[in-house]
Amino acid sequence: MRKYIIKRILISILILFLVALVVYILMRCLPTSYIEAIARQKSMQPNSKSFEEWMAQLSATYGMDKGIIPGFFAWLGKALTGQFGDSWYYTIPVLEEFSKVIGISFIMGAITLVLEVVIAIPLGILCATKQYSKTDYVVSVISLVGYSLPTFFFASLLKLVFSVKLEWFDLFGLVGRNYEHLSSWGQFLDKAHHLVLPIVTLVVISFGSLVRYTRTNMLEVLNADYIRTARAKGLNEHKVVYKHAFRNTLIPLVTIISGSLPGLFSGALITETLYSIPGIGYASYHAMIAGDIPFSMFYLCFLAVLTLIGNLLGDILYAVVDPRVRLA
């Protein structure tokens, strides 16, 4: 087991290295005129450094003056010591901006995940136990619709109904206009109020796949021999489903959910942007649109790390929760 984990970690590091290389090459392949244009544009801003200084800083941070491979190693060396440079768009160190925005993204992600699990898993089990019933059809269609909904369209619909027609929520932003004058409890409520629509959006578009996943796995378990044995023993249906079948369904579920845990930090690029929630997704969207290379590089590598940790966690926990699985 330990050997397997070490092997996987080493492979992950190798993959991460390659991902960083690919992303770096991609960034280098962007037209240089574009980078220069951005440096020029940046230098036009009041109280900014001169164009030459921006270009020099860029060259120093990214080894733009060197070839692609030496430049990559120069960047890697700095990144390993935690120096990701200054963000062009936010004009503060990348890590500082990151620490400012990551909190809200994590909170949003965590609430969404909890709601998703609480809603989707019972629905999935319900569908599996009543396969081909009306309930099954209705839930299946609803979850497929949620799964097929384009985020931006659903968010626009929610805004039309709840913000424009009913005026329950603001259209954009994390805080209301009178945020500064509220008590700390009021500020908390204000933020929570502004997070309702984004979280609803996220839950609706993501719960469908979990419902279907639960349903498929539950069906598989319900067709297993030991369930027939349990029924043959004369156990009541409730006990069969929730004691025997559900526990076995938990194995893949725990795996997939634990695999998605690191994803809590990755933020919701589209949803945050649509609702102007200042999380990591929103911050990096604007950084990427503005051609903020330092921030984009950091964000891409960060996402790659999260994906790798997620895969690793999923695989390891799969072995931990299911004693039948042997890792080699």
Added chain:
Amino acid sequence: MSKKDVNDKNETQQYSLNDDRRVKVLSPGALVAKRFARNRMAMVGLIVLIFMFLFSFLGGIISPYGEDQLFYRNDMMSKEYASAIVNEEYRYGAFTEDFNSVIQAKMFLAISKKADTFEYNGVQYGLTEEGKEFYSASKNGEMIGIAYKDIFNASAADSQYDMSFRYAALKAYTNGETTFEAEGKTYRVELDEGHIYDGTTEIGYVSRIVVQALMPDVFLSKAFKDQLIEVINDGGEQFVFTDADGVEYEYELTYKAATKTYTILQEKESRVFDTYAQPSAEHWLGTDRNGMDMLTRLMYGGRVSLVIGFIVEIISLVLGVIMGGISGYFGGWVDMLVMRIVDVFYCIPSMPIIIILGAAMDATGVDPTIRMVYLMLILGFLGWPGMARLVRGQILSLREQEYMTATEATGLTVSRRIFKHLVPNVIPQLIVSATMGLGGTIITEATLSFLGLGVKFPFASWGNIINDVNNVYVLQNYWFIWIPAGVLLLATVLAFNLVGDGLRDAFDPRMKR
């Protein structure tokens, strides 16, 4: 039981028991089709998809309008046309060059003091009241200038009247005389409205109301000014004037008390883009922000979305099958290498990469057509690792089956074994995965276009049609701009998912119902 079934039964009874014709033989494909047709949700999805294809590909041909055909409407627009001011200040007219602004100021002071003379630089000037609020200044008995409030306006644009004519006309008017002489001619004054006639032709009029054109290149005809002054005197607010060409315009007067000015607005019809027109018989779903027919845009948008979806899926299918096939068949270090490449691609976050590339293409101003090609290539290239994993997994299990040993034993070439015997057995899973993937690709493309980073104007795409909803006013007021596109998008993606689901169940006999 239908009649046909009964007939079939009768026929089968005539064969002997071990006759093959007794058993209805269905090819595997027909079996799949049969199972698929029995799945009601999948059939609904298929019908929706057929509708979408007809809508997008035939619709564009049937629609009487073009993809980027612009529509216009005639709109009433108020333009500031002229202004009228009631003159309450003295204006000055000079006979000699001596009559400068300082003397004018002195003269004004003298008028307000009702003095007969005034002094400037030691010189004595005489002030004569020539008529009502009409004065003249003289030096050594010679007239050097006049101060007046009533103003003479010439009828024709090019006519010139000198100061002495104006003096004579104003003098007659302010004193209530009906005739005056100037330059040896006698003119007639109509005191009511201040018209001045040379014989029977009117050459101008005297009035306190000064009318000026506010738009360049406009000469206000006398008839217009007459009518305007009449309206102002009557306290009216609106009038209709027919100009020399016989065109009727409506005019509206607004009075600003602070400046004592009347502003005359001309209501003029102008041709503007027919933007955000409500749905009508002509435009079933109205028009968009550029004045293009919404329904036609939706048809062409569907074409773009579907074509992009298919091409992207084909690119990733081809790449995925080749890489996954090689990896799964050879195993060993080849497998290791390919799978690490797949891992790397799997880790690269595709959405941010596409956003960055989109922003870079924005900055470098790539042509919209080429941009669409790039978009397809990028999406396809980022999508193949999933396919490769699927193919590899299938091939790994198929490879161990006896029929593969048989192909090896018969000495078939490697490429033939992979692509003729292994890949066809993976195809069902590929079709299912590609159908589901199509939905995902269409959403990705739409999201990018919505963000303004995918398909660009003048091309329509369901995503960039909905993009307009970013304008809160559109969100609130013009449902027909974004709801139809969103519904089409949702229906298409849902249909692809339903069909994919149905195909999976149909291909997999274990999922018997």
